[in-house]
Amino acid sequence: MHDNQPRTSTPDTLPETITRYLTAHRTHDTATAITTFTHQAKVIDDGNTYKGTEAIREWLDRSTTAFTYTIHLTGTQQTDTNRYIATHHLAGNFPGGTIDLRYQFTLRDDLIERLVIEP
Numbered sequence: 640m641h642d643n644q645p646r647t648s649t650p651d652t653l654p655e656t657i658t659r660y661l662t663a664h665r666t667h668d669t670a671t672a673i674t675t676f677t678h679q680a681k682v683i684d685d686g687n688t689y690k691g692t693e694a695i696r697e698w699l700d701r702s703t704t705a706f707t708y709t710i711h712l713t714g715t716q717q718t719d720t721n722r723y724i725a726t727h728h729l730a731g732n733f734p735g736g737t738i739d740l741r742y743q744f745t746l747r748d749d750l751i752e753r754l755v756i757e758p
Contacts, residue, residue, distance in 0.1 A: 653715055656751060657723055657744050665710050667703040669696060677750045684756040706733040713739070721746045 653661075656675050663672035673696050676682075682689040682698060689698045708731025716724040725742045738758060745753035 652717075653723060653725065654746060654749070656746060656749055657725065660744075660751060661712070661725060661742075664699070664703075669699045669703065672699050675751050676754075677747055677752050680750070680752055680754070682754045682756070684754075706731050708733060 660672055660675040663669070663675070673692055676692055676695055678692055679690070680692065680695060682695050684698065684702070687698075689695050708729050711728045712725060713728050714724075714726040716726075718724060723744045723746070725744070727740050727742060728737070729740060730737045740756055740758060743753075743755040743757075744751055
């Protein structure tokens with residue numbers, strides 16, 4: 640993008656890597672989800688940082704078993720050529736019961752290099 644302005648996009652315009660990660664995460668398919676990350680990837684979630692695919696795999700395994708929840712994609716945005724935001728509404732048995740989270744992706748070589756999840 641040349642104007643550096645965030646653009647709203649639709650889920651079907653997200654890069655395939657992000658769509659594959661989101662689908663795998665929603666269905667608790669850790670084996671597929673981990674293939675969407677670079678080997679040096681970093682995930683920041685709930686105040687914790689996970690570096691490298693092994694730490695990310697452990698985080699994914701924990702996040703799929705800690706709580707029962709539904710997740711619904713409510714919006715997407717492309718902020719520059721390699722950065723995307725996917726906003727989700729979660730409802731479940733975690734503290735508070737509902738939350739809207741922004742999954743902020745940075746891609747490198749068509750893989751996720753950085754993922755920040757925050758309200």
